[in-house]
Amino acid sequence: MRMKKKRHGSERLELLSTLVSNDPVFLCNNLKDVYGNSNPLRIEIGCGKGDFIRGKSQAEPDYNYLAIEKIADVCTVATEKYAVSRGLGELYLNGGWKKYDGTVYRYGDGAVEFTDEEKGNVRFAIGDAAKLLCEFPESSIDAIYINFCDPWSKKGYAKRRLTYITFLEMYSKILVNGGKIFFKTDNKDLFDFSLEQIEVSKFDLEYKTYDLHASDMNETNIETEYERNFSEKGFKINMLIAKNVK
Numbered sequence: 731m732r733m734k735k736k737r738h739g740s741e742r743l744e745l746l747s748t749l750v751s752n753d754p755v756f757l758c759n760n761l762k763d764v765y766g767n768s769n770p771l772r773i774e775i776g777c778g779k780g781d782f783i784r785g786k787s788q789a790e791p792d793y794n795y796l797a798i799e800k801i802a803d804v805c806t807v808a809t810e811k812y813a814v815s816r817g818l819g820e821l822y823l824n825g826g827w828k829k830y831d832g833t834v835y836r837y838g839d840g841a842v843e844f845t846d847e848e849k850g851n852v853r854f855a856i857g858d859a860a861k862l863l864c865e866f867p868e869s870s871i872d873a874i875y876i877n878f879c880d881p882w883s884k885k886g887y888a889k890r891r892l893t894y895i896t897f898l899e900m901y902s903k904i905l906v907n908g909g910k911i912f913f914k915t916d917n918k919d920l921f922d923f924s925l926e927q928i929e930v931s932k933f934d935l936e937y938k939t940y941d942l943h944a945s946d947m948n949e950t951n952i953e954t955e956y957e958r959n960f961s962e963k964g965f966k967i968n969m970l971i972a973k974n975v976k
């Protein structure tokens with residue numbers, strides 16, 4: 731995702747740092763401390779500005795969610811939008827965060843304090859999911875969402891695709907038995923490639939569609955930013971669900 735470098739990006743992130751995990755493995759091992767409950771953990775890889783995770787966490791609130799995004803400024807925007815959606819305040823125009831009760835935290839004041847209830851069931855992490863996730867304990871995750879990831883279309887780059895077999899092996903390890911991958915893309919070549927990889931993996935294909943918005947799954951679908959953009963331009967959205975059967 732392209733984004734102009736944000737002014738005061740690190741100060742903005744610092745203000746909302748209690749919503750951002752700098753140790754996702756600790757988070758995974760200490761759900762009760764982090765979320766205030768031990769509900770199963772679901773992960774989104776490459777959350778962008780976070781439309782999906784905000785919608786999903788509201789639609790299915792009996793889970794905890796971790797949204798991983800490798801670009802810090804993009805993750806900051808996702809975190810801010812999530813905080814606004816929970817009524818935790820808003821960016822203060824003169825620099826800082828204005829809490830819902832009117833208290834203003836300026837850059838450098840440290841993290842804005844929120845209760846567990848205010849923070850809700852989503853946390854964010856900045857980093858390359860490929861590196862972060864391989865540190866996760868075995869069978870610790872309920873579901874993985876991959877939405878509109880880079881197709882790495884150039885020849886010789888297939889191994890970088892987030893549905894390449896080595897990634898599927900890693901997902902299989904950290905997902906519980908029966909845990910699922912939910913994958914959406916506008917890119918048919920990437921989708922077909924992903925189906926082939928699933929075929930030789932420890933996942934069973936449970937569902938696939940080449941036109942999500944015309945399918946029976948559309949009713950419960952949570953749109954992402956890219957999905958809205960691509961479908962408005964007339965692209966069909968592909969989706970698959972694969973179940974871990976290790």
Ligand SMILES: C[S@@+](CC[C@H](N)C(=O)[O-])C[C@H]1O[C@@H](n2cnc3c(N)ncnc32)[C@H](O)[C@@H]1O
Binds near residue numbers: 798799801858955956
């Ligand atoms: C094409 S955008 C899609 C954003 C969002 N998922 C959507 O559907 O609107 C892909 C996002 O994934 C992030 N990303 C790509 N590879 C990643 C990785 N290995 N770990 C974490 N984030 C990644 C990019 O920085 C970018 O924000």
